[in-house]
Amino acid sequence: MSTAFLPCGVYHENYPQDHAWWQTRFVRGKMTLLFLVLFVGFPLFAGPYSISVCNQIGYTILGALGVQLLIGYCGQITLGHAAFLAVGAYTSTLLVLEFPWPKFLTDWGLAYPISIIAAAVVAGLWSVLFGLPSAKVKGFYLILTTMAAQFITVDFILTQYVSQIGGRGQAFSLPPGTIKIGPWVIDNERKVYFMMLVLVVLCVIGLSNLLRSRVGRAWVAIRDNDISAEVMGINIVKYKLLAFFVAGFVGGIAGAFWISNLAAISPEHFPWFWSLWLVGVILIGGVGSMHGTIFGSMFMVVVMELLQIAVIPLADIYPKLLLDFLFIKEAAFGLAICAFLIFEPNGLAYRWWQIKNYFNLWPFSY
Amino acid sequence: MELFFMTLTTGIMVGGIYALVALGWVLIYKCSGVLNLAMGELTLIGAYVSLSFYSMGIPFLLSLLFSLIIGFILGVLTERIFLDRLIGEPILSVIMVTVGLSFFFKGIVELIWGTDTRVFTPPVFPLEPIHIGPLIIGQVYLWSFVAAIILLCLFMAFFQYTRWGLAMQATADDEMAALSLGVSARFVYATAWAIAFMAAGVGGTLLGNINGLNISVGYLGLLVLPAVVLGGLNSVPGAIMGGIIIGVLQNLAGAYLDRYFPGGVKEVAPFAFMAIFLLFKPYGLWGWERIERV
Numbered sequence: 001m002s003t004a005f006l007p008c009g010v011y012h013e014n015y016p017q018d019h020a021w022w023q024t025r026f027v028r029g030k031m032t033l034l035f036l037v038l039f040v041g042f043p044l045f046a047g048p049y050s051i052s053v054c055n056q057i058g059y060t061i062l063g064a065l066g067v068q069l070l071i072g073y074c075g076q077i078t079l080g081h082a083a084f085l086a087v088g089a090y091t092s093t094l095l096v097l098e099f100p101w102p103k104f105l106t107d108w109g110l111a112y113p114i115s116i117i118a119a120a121v122v123a124g125l126w127s128v129l130f131g132l133p134s135a136k137v138k139g140f141y142l143i144l145t146t147m148a149a150q151f152i153t154v155d156f157i158l159t160q161y162v163s164q165i166g167g168r169g170q171a172f173s174l175p176p177g178t179i180k181i182g183p184w185v186i187d188n189e190r191k192v193y194f195m196m197l198v199l200v201v202l203c204v205i206g207l208s209n210l211l212r213s214r215v216g217r218a219w220v221a222i223r224d225n226d227i228s229a230e231v232m233g234i235n236i237v238k239y240k241l242l243a244f245f246v247a248g249f250v251g252g253i254a255g256a257f258w259i260s261n262l263a264a265i266s267p268e269h270f271p272w273f274w275s276l277w278l279v280g281v282i283l284i285g286g287v288g289s290m291h292g293t294i295f296g297s298m299f300m301v302v303v304m305e306l307l308q309i310a311v312i313p314l315a316d317i318y319p320k321l322l323l324d325f326l327f328i329k330e331a332a333f334g335l336a337i338c339a340f341l342i343f344e345p346n347g348l349a350y351r352w353w354q355i356k357n358y359f360n361l362w363p364f365s366y
Numbered sequence: 367m368e369l370f371f372m373t374l375t376t377g378i379m380v381g382g383i384y385a386l387v388a389l390g391w392v393l394i395y396k397c398s399g400v401l402n403l404a405m406g407e408l409t410l411i412g413a414y415v416s417l418s419f420y421s422m423g424i425p426f427l428l429s430l431l432f433s434l435i436i437g438f439i440l441g442v443l444t445e446r447i448f449l450d451r452l453i454g455e456p457i458l459s460v461i462m463v464t465v466g467l468s469f470f471f472k473g474i475v476e477l478i479w480g481t482d483t484r485v486f487t488p489p490v491f492p493l494e495p496i497h498i499g500p501l502i503i504g505q506v507y508l509w510s511f512v513a514a515i516i517l518l519c520l521f522m523a524f525f526q527y528t529r530w531g532l533a534m535q536a537t538a539d540d541e542m543a544a545l546s547l548g549v550s551a552r553f554v555y556a557t558a559w560a561i562a563f564m565a566a567g568v569g570g571t572l573l574g575n576i577n578g579l580n581i582s583v584g585y586l587g588l589l590v591l592p593a594v595v596l597g598g599l600n601s602v603p604g605a606i607m608g609g610i611i612i613g614v615l616q617n618l619a620g621a622y623l624d625r626y627f628p629g630g631v632k633e634v635a636p637f638a639f640m641a642i643f644l645l646f647k648p649y650g651l652w653g654w655e656r657i658e659r660v
Contacts, residue, residue, distance in 0.1 A: 077458055079465075133641065137648045139457055140401045144595055148641035156634040160627070276465055283462055324477055331473025337466030341459050342451050 004356040008364060019212070038197060043190055051189045053305055055261055058196035060281060060297035062254035065203055066247035067278045072288035073211060074243040075223030076134055077143050080150035081278050083130075084123045084248040086270035087153060088255030090162055091119035093172050093265050096179070098165070109180040112260075120252035126153070127248025128241050135237045138226070150272050159267045171266035179260045186260045199257055203250055208290050210246070219243055223288075273330075280337045286347025295348040303336070304329055368500060373621040374614060375503055379511035380576070381613020386514045387569040388590040388597070388605040389521060390562030396538035396600050397558040400449060401461050404468035405566060406587030411471060412437050412567015413574040413583060414479050417486060426490045430571060434564045441563030445556045472584065483580040490575055510572040517568055518606065521561065525602075530557060538600075585633070589616070592640040598653020607651070612636050 007026075012018040022028040043051065063085055070076045095115035105111055130149035134142050163171070179186045186192055210216050218239045221229035230236050259265055277300070285296020308325065315322040340347065387409060394402050412433050419429030448467060452460050491506045525531035536544040537554045545551055566587065573583050590605075593612040597604025620632035 071458065077461070130641075133644055137644055140461070140599070141595065141644055141648055143401075143461065144591055145641050145644055147591070148637040151634050151637045152641070156627075156631070156638075273469075276469070279462060280466070283458075287458070327473045327476035329473070330469045331477070334466040334469030334471070334473060338448055338463050338470070341455075341463050341466070342448070345455070345459060 004353055005360050007360045039194075043193055048189050051193050053301060055189060055192050055196050057297050057301045058193075058200050059254060059258050059261070060278070060301055061200050061294055062196075062203060062257060063251060063274075064278045064281045064285075064293045064297055065207055066250040066254075068282045068287075068290070068293045069207065069211075069219075069250070070243055070247045071279065072282060072292070073216065073223060074219040074240065075226075076131070076240060076243060077139070078146040078247070078275075079143050079279060080130070080146035080148070080153075080272075080275050081247070081251055082270040082272065082274040083150045083153035084127045084251035085255035085258070085274070086158055086267065087126045087248075088119040088123040088252030089259050089265055089270070090158060090172075090255075091122045091252070092116060092256035093174065093259050094162075094165065095119070097172065097174075109182045109184070112179050112186075113181055116253060116256040119256035120249045123252025123255065124245040124247075124249035127244045127251065131241050131244030134240045134244065147272075150275055154267050154270050154272075158270075163267065171264040173264040174259060174262065189261075192261050195260060196257065199253060203253060204290060204294075207246075207250065211290075215239070215242065277333065280333060282347075283337060284340045284347055286349030289347070289349040291352055292347050292349035295352065299348060300333075300336075304332075307332060369621060370618075371501060373617045375501055376507055377614030377617035378610055379503070379507040379613070380617065381610035382511040382514035382518075383569045383572050383609075384586075384589055384593050384613050385606040385609030386517055386572075387566050387587055388593040388609040389518065389602060390565035390569075391590050391594050392597075392600065392602055392605040393534070393558045393565075394562050395594075396602075397534055398449070398453075398555045399460075400464065401457070402464045402562070403461060403591075404464045404471060405562075405590050406584035407468045407471035407475070408437075408563055408566035409570030409573065409587035410475050410581070410584045411440065411570075412563065413570030413579050414475055415567065416571045417484060417574060417579055418479075420486055420490070426486075430568065433567045433571065437563035437567040438560045441560035442556045444563075445559040449555070449559070450552065472581070476581065481581055483578045484574075485578040486575055504576075506576050510575060513572060514569070517565065521565065522602075534558060589636055592636040595640050595650055596643060598650030600654055601650070601652035604650060604652035615639060 070078045092115040101111045133145040218234045281296040286292025416429045416433035491509045495502045533549045593608035597608030619635035623631045
């Protein structure tokens with residue numbers, strides 16, 4: 001999706017202007033206000049519940065960014081992204097808990113930040129491993145290999161082997177105080193929120209910039225037509241594997257971030273359902289759009305929370321309903337995907353684009 | 367050696383059930399080009415429906431028949447409501463609609479029947495194993511295999527000798543030519559979904575007889591994916607062979623590899639095998655090779 005039309009009377013005179021992030025004064029003001037609200041206003045006034053909902057949204061955004069990159073920009077359909085989140089989360093946990101850190105690093109609280117980067121790299125490499133078949137197959141067959149990635153990684157390697165390290169059995173518990181960045185111990189929702197915000201902003205900016213570079217354009221060319229992309233001189237295998245690496249990298253960051261919010265980590269946090277959920281998020285938000293990732297995450301998390309709020313009063317009448325909420329959630333998610341694909345195939349981002357254009361072009365909409 | 371033959375026979379018999387479900391999958395793909403990821407849930411629905419009828423005291427064959435009828439109706443409805451509107455949409459949309467359907471069905475099944483394991487009581491098949499020479503086979507396996515083979519033959523006969531079956535074959539072969547000869551594509555799509563629902567339902571019922579019925583039977587239904595990839599996506603004999611091979615492979619892996627990789631190797635082996643197989647022979651054993659270099 002291209003950028004929105006400019007308002008009447010605004011012209012660009014050179015290339016940097018044309019490609020600036022925030023092109024008009026209005027947009028600049030709007031975005032500054034948004035950042036102020038996100039960084040100052042919201043955490044100042046919101047209660048712990050809304051902050052935790054925001055953390056979930058942030059986690060979903062971080063996870064869905066990689067899926068968006070692979071599906072929306074490179075055309076490589078993946079249904080196993082939770083595996084890479086899991087790899088990131090486990091790498092980070094293992095490094096924090098088991099690695100013999102030098103004393104000064106733990107004193108300065110650098111263990112966790114370093115482990116995030118390591119987790120991202122490991123998850124990226126793991127993702128490349130399962131992206132290798134993409135050099136040879138595409139479409140449905142690629143879907144199957146990514147599914148295999150999910151089952152092999154989470155249900156087999158993590159459950160059977162990694163979970164046994166240190167004799168802990170099924171779950172790694174993260175004692176309070178282990179997750180520490182510099183002098184700050186990440187121990188409540190508010191601190192997780194700030195960390196989430198920084199990571200989301202960094203990842204979104206980094207990925208958006210990558211997407212308008214040579215690399216990103218190569219990805220889009222591969223998505224649109226891989227044969228003509230090759231004719232234009234793009235090394236398809238290299239760029240596809242790079243896409244898998246970057247997607248796994250962001251996924252690793254997401255996984256490593258999420259352990260700060262958990263008291264214990266086990267393979268059940270990364271089921272196949274979660275992979276499909278992430279794909280559903282970008283479909284509902286809009287494929288091939290950064291806005292879409294964010295809108296989709298917000299929409300799905302908020303709708304599910306609202307559903308939960310709606311179910312609780314009914315639970316007095318039908319107590320079974322509360323137990324069955326998980327199933328209602330699943331069915332609602334499935335129905336939402338179907339409905340969006342049938343009735344709104346361009347996703348929420350397309351509506352947003354239309355609304356922006358309407359106001360930009362008003363009152364002369366032609 | 368005895369262990370080998372035991373696992374081999376068990377594998378072939380379970381594979382017969384997979385073949386039945388895989389047949390339904392390939393049918394949908396051949397006729398309408400839809401890659402269906404909801405196959406596991408289709409097996410669940412059929413299995414639970416026949417279990418409910420059976421628990422009401424209706425004889426097994428009759429409840430199987432009822433579940434076939436309900437499967438037929440559900441299949442036609444699903445195609446009409448969801449898939450019919452997506453003809454000509456990109457592959458991702460169609461696949462994700464089937465994923466959405468799988469969640470929807472799974473949620474509904476769990477809402478209605480819960481997540482506890484249920485068994486067919488009283489047992490449909492006698493519990494005593496049969497001795498064939500040195501081999502000992504559970505009667506459940508044997509009869510399930512026989513039932514699966516009978517149904518496979520019935521479906522094959524349907525395709526070969528009836529007017530509807532021939533119409534479906536024609537559509538699968540060349541849709542444009544079939545349309546110009548007066549075959550109704552919408553009718554064929556609906557029939558394909560109905561048959562897939564029916565085949566999956568029978569497969570699920572048989573699988574539920576073996577180990578009891580819970581949500582994980584849906585996972586067994588997902589094993590059709592390695593099966594059809596192995597056989598080639600658009601080949602009916604390939605699907606049947608693929609189903610049997612996957613059944614054998616799964617049981618052999620469970621019997622021999624479990625020592626070295628303790629835990630769930632039986633569940634993962636088909637998928638791992640498929641991922642490696644795809645690297646060498648991406649179009650399966652009998653699939654159409656489209657010459658297309660990436």
